[in-house]
Amino acid sequence: MTTTRDLIQQLAGLARRKHYTCEDSWYSCPQSECGSANDNAGAECDCGADEHNAKVDAICAYLAQPEPEGPTDEEIMDLMPQLMHEDLASAARAMAAQAGTDNRNVAGMMRIILNHHAVDLARAVLARCGRPAVEPPINPAHNTAQDSGQL
Numbered sequence: 001m002t003t004t005r006d007l008i009q010q011l012a013g014l015a016r017r018k019h020y021t022c023e024d025s026w027y028s029c030p031q032s033e034c035g036s037a038n039d040n041a042g043a044e045c046d047c048g049a050d051e052h053n054a055k056v057d058a059i060c061a062y063l064a065q066p067e068p069e070g071p072t073d074e075e076i077m078d079l080m081p082q083l084m085h086e087d088l089a090s091a092a093r094a095m096a097a098q099a100g101t102d103n104r105n106v107a108g109m110m111r112i113i114l115n116h117h118a119v120d121l122a123r124a125v126l127a128r129c130g131r132p133a134v135e136p137p138i139n140p141a142h143n144t145a146q147d148s149g150q151l
């Protein structure tokens, strides 16, 4: 299974630049495989590849961060508007009365069930919001017309 982390690494591989190499090695970056023939060029990268690749690495590190943890049930309930709290309490009392009892424990249990439904709904909405609109390809490096059955 291709994970987001795998895709980030593939993207990083595509984004990283090699150090500049010229047929006349006088102009090659000192950090290139062949080095520079210019003794005054020093040993540091002078083609911009190190700076570019550092930005690629920083972006990949940012993208690879773990997803933030979702809210707790208590945090979801704290976000519930006061009017909804009151309406759920009224609904629970009405459900208990409909069941033929004015027992406060029955109304309390109805209220707990309604609260669980509200929390479940909030979790379903949060889960849907975290899902990407476009599913990543299974393996972009080998995603050819043959793989997709277009041949």
Ligand SMILES: [Zn+2]
Residues within 6 Å of the ligand: 018, 019, 020, 029, 030, 031, 032, 044, 045, 046, 047, 048, 049, 050
């Ligand atoms: Zn360089």
